[in-house]
Amino acid sequence: MSQDENEPQNDPPWAEGVTRPPPWTDAGGRTVYENPWLRLTEHNATAPTGAPALYAVLRPRNLAVGVLPIHDDGTVTLVGQSRFACADFSWEMPEGGAPFDEDPLEGIRRELAEEAGLKADHWLEVLQMQMSNSVTDERAVAWLCWGLSPAPVAPDPTEVIVTARTPFMTLIDAIGRGQVQDAFTVATALRAYHMARESLLPGWLAHVMLHRL
Numbered sequence: 001m002s003q004d005e006n007e008p009q010n011d012p013p014w015a016e017g018v019t020r021p022p023p024w025t026d027a028g029g030r031t032v033y034e035n036p037w038l039r040l041t042e043h044n045a046t047a048p049t050g051a052p053a054l055y056a057v058l059r060p061r062n063l064a065v066g067v068l069p070i071h072d073d074g075t076v077t078l079v080g081q082s083r084f085a086c087a088d089f090s091w092e093m094p095e096g097g098a099p100f101d102e103d104p105l106e107g108i109r110r111e112l113a114e115e116a117g118l119k120a121d122h123w124l125e126v127l128q129m130q131m132s133n134s135v136t137d138e139r140a141v142a143w144l145c146w147g148l149s150p151a152p153v154a155p156d157p158t159e160v161i162v163t164a165r166t167p168f169m170t171l172i173d174a175i176g177r178g179q180v181q182d183a184f185t186v187a188t189a190l191r192a193y194h195m196a197r198e199s200l201l202p203g204w205l206a207h208v209m210l211h212r213l
Contacts, residue, residue, distance in 0.1 A: 021048045022048045023048065024045055024046065024047060024048060024055075025045065025046045026043050026044070026045050027043075027044040027045070027046070028043070028044055029041045029042060029043035029044070029057075030042055032056075036061070037060065037061055037062070037097070038058060038059060038060045038061060039058075039059045039061065040056060040057070040058055040059070041056065041057050041059060042054065042055070042056050043055045043056070043057065056135070057135065057136060057137060058135055058136040058137075058138070059136070059137050059138075060097065060136070060137075060138045061097075061099070061100075062096075062097030062098055062099055062100065063097065063098045063099075063100060063104055063107070063139060063140070063141065064095065064096075064097060064129075064131060064138055064139065064140035064141070064184065065095060065096060065097065065098045065104050065107045065108040065111060065140070065141055065142075065143075066092075066093050066094065066095030066096075066108065066111075066140065066141075066142045066143075066184050066185070066188060067093060067094055067095070067108050067111070067112055067120075067123075067142065067143045067144070067145050067188075068093045068142070068143075068144050068145075068185075068188050068189060068192055069093075069094065069112060069116060069118050069120060069145050069146070069148055070144060070145070070146045070148075070168065070192075070205065070209060071146070071148055071165065072146070072147075072148075072208070073208055074167060074168050074169075074207075074208030074209045074210075074211055075165045075166060075167050075168065076093075076165070076166060076167075076168050076171055077094075077116050077118060077148075077163055077164070077165050078091050078092065078093060078163065078164050078165075078166065078171070078180075078185075079091075079092055079093070079094055079115045079116055079161050079162070079163050079164075080092070080161065080162045080163070080164065081159055081160065081161045081162070082160070090181070090182050091164070091174075091179070091180050091182070091185075092180075092182040092184070092185045093142075093182075093184070093185045093188060093189070094108075094111050094112045094115040094116045094118075095108075095111060095115075095182075095184055095185070096108075096110075096111040096114075096115070104141050105123060105125075105143070108141075108143060112145070112151070113151040113152060113153070113154070114153065114154045114155055114156070115153075115155060115159075115161055115163075116153075116163055117150055117151055117152065117153035117163070118148050118149070118150065118151055119148070119149055119150075119151040120145035120146060120147050120148050120149075121146070121147030121148075121149075122145060122146050122147045123143050123144075123145045124143060124144045124145070124201075125141060125142070125143050126142055126143060126144050126188065126191050126192065126195065127140075127141070127142040127187060127188055127191045128140070128141055128142075129141075129142070129184065129187060131183070131184070132183075140184055142184065142187070142188040142191070144188075144192055144195075144201070146205060167212070168189075168192070168193075168196075168208075168209040168210075169209070169210065169211075169212050171189055172189060172190075172193055175189060175190070192209070193209075193210075196209045196210050197210070
């Protein structure tokens with residue numbers, strides 16, 4: 001669980017010359033719960049301060065994958081579904097889990113078809129995330145896609161999904177009003193907005209995304 005100090009780091013520019021505090025150390029852990037989708041482990045840990053701590057980590061068995069599908073007119077397709085943990089209804093981009101031994105792009109292609117009934121000609125990876133790194137080691141990868149066309153819909157047996165198509169800037173406004181709260185969707189949409197503003201996407205695509213209908 002502790003990080004090898006000799007491992008290569010993907011550090012931001014401001015980290016140069018900064019002395020890192022000691023890492024957490026793990027004196028041993030055990031699995032306290034598991035199912036086909038996740039595992040919960042408990043660890044006898046030592047904090048960077050030297051204080052002992054009993055630490056639990058939620059360990060999903062899949063990589064989180066998500067995509068924001070952008071139509072040629074600058075609208076995006078979102079999916080809405082009821083979520084158990086927060087006991088609410090959530091508007092999100094198509095997202096799901098890809099097994100660790102699967103190409104993540106194949107996993108998200110499948111999710112886009114299953115949830116939104118779409119396939120795409122063009123894919124661009126735009127974001128890598130640690131989802132909530134104080135309690136879980138879940139990692140996520142997000143894409144933008146365009147050149148959309150219909151595909152067969154095949155939702156999971158536990159899912160009842162509705163879809164909506166809305167201008168990209170309406171999504172950005174809804175995020176600001178707290179009407180879209182799924183963290184993966186929020187981060188990906190704001191990343192897409194930044195890329196459109198900074199000319200990091202094809203010019204025509206950025207134009208239709210930022211145009212207010």
